[in-house]
Amino acid sequence: MYLTEDEIRDNAKVILGFDEKDLGVKQGTGQITTFNQLGFKGVSDKPDGWYLPNDKQDIAIILETKSEKEDIFSEKHYAELVKNVEIAAQQYKCVVGILYNGTDVRVIKYIKGSGQYEEIADVAKTLQNKRYYIALFKENRINKQLIYSLTKKINDCLHVQFGIKNLYHRMIITACALVAKRYGAMLEKGMEYSLMTSSILNTLSKSLEKDRKQNLKLDLLVEVYSEIKMNMTNNQEAIDNFITWVSEISDCVNSDYWNGEDVMGIFFNEFNRYKKKSESGQVFTPDHITSFMYRLIEVNQHDRVLDATCGSGAFLVKAMCNMVKEAGGVNTSEAMVIKSSQLFGIEFDREIFALACANMLIHKDGKTNLEQLDTRTEEACEWIKGKKITKVLMNxxxxxxxGCLKIVENVLKSVPIGTKCAFILPDKKLEKDGADKKYGNKLLKNNTLTTIIKLPENLFFGVGVTTSIFVFEAGKPQNGRNIIGYYIEEDGLETVKNQGRQDIKDRWQEKEDYWITAIRDGEDNLYNTRQIINPLEHISYQMPTAPFEIFEEDFIKTMMDYEMFQRGIDVKEFNEKVMKSVLYSSTIKENDDVVVIEFPK
Incomplete structure (x- = not known):
């Protein structure tokens, strides 16, 4: 039984929020209301739904509904929508047109003066609240380089002018200020240090009230922030600068076009020029690698994603962003579900857990599913088992x-059978630490290692470790199945002074697209790095060995060494005598480009 047009229109009214009482707006749905009644003189056409602000510079919305059995992709229905959008455009600068039959949605937007209608291809597949469609006009592109620059200024300010020596404390202060700004804290130039601190603390506490009921450990964020002490607090210029720079970063993060770059990751890029690796043994994952791994194991908007050593939350933030984008954007109802119930993280270190909470708070949600646990314990295993995880992304x-491999083992045994899990590990980790067969071979006894992707050797420059991505299918024994290996030798990033490695020439996206396709199709025609690895012989990507070469001088040297050995001649003493004779007792002449060395008789 198909829904009628009247039923579709009534449902759309509620979903769009056209039944709400908004000041300064005419909104509603119906069959008998004409444009003339809505303020368009002499126009007798009747829209099915309308959102018409009193301010004509604001964005208007026109709705056309059809019964469920109607095909809204027909030219006739599209032309009807365009006609009504054109009527609205007589008074409004920007108009959104929506065509809806209860199942499918088509959306066009029109900007007065352009004379062009643009149908939006990547719009949400389900009907959304009006705020989603209004946001289609509000583009605010990210200036990532600006964020790096501001972060450097903030770090130097906190380190030098406020006297905060601890790396994590500088990060926590900045992150908490960003969270507070995100939730409306009053941070203004001219305010004293004590007022700034109390404003941040009060806003943090209020923002956590609802979520605290689900996760009491979120109080750690407030506790850790409260414990930090500054050596100098009376430099008003420094306070004003800090507030200004935090506000500028906040504007960037709040943009609908934020692409999931880990805020804490950017901080670490800047702050880590003082310290290359965290005290908990963690190496923080570069943003372009989180993006690659998300696509590598085919995470999508319906997945439930786990990072059981989540650090500052890089994988979870990237997953959140990509999943929300696939669902249609940050203003969709699906986005709220993704943020609140599809992202799961565990972090053991108390201060880094606080950073992860702050990072998720900055992005508005996800923090209720973070736990401060030790993934090496059975308690963590039980927590994971209850989350119905479908994908794992970890470093x-x-x-x-x-407990690196104990962590990997616990995750693999705690997620459902068949779950795709991607781990960044040192190249030889499964061979080196698995030599006693306690972990490496045990992992393959109970799970299948399908793919190894060796990463660029300078990816974690300064840390002194080369790494690979190991992709497992949990709960399915290897049973001698071969592993497919690849080597991404270059990622195109370059080192920027004091700002880590960055994709300043926009090379990575093309490389990422190539490798995702190559690995999916099982081919590497461009770089020819694909190899088949027998797990009984190796559990790592095998770098080709240099070919053996021997030259004539090597042969002569070996013969000379052997002859002097036979005659009992000291090679070192003999070499010194020859060198002195050549340098100090011989005559060197040049004759037709030939050098002649003459020794005294």
């Missing part, structure tokens, strides 16, 4: 003392 601490 665990590498050292054995932090």
């Amino acid at each position: 665990p601490p590498y050292e054995r003392k932090y």
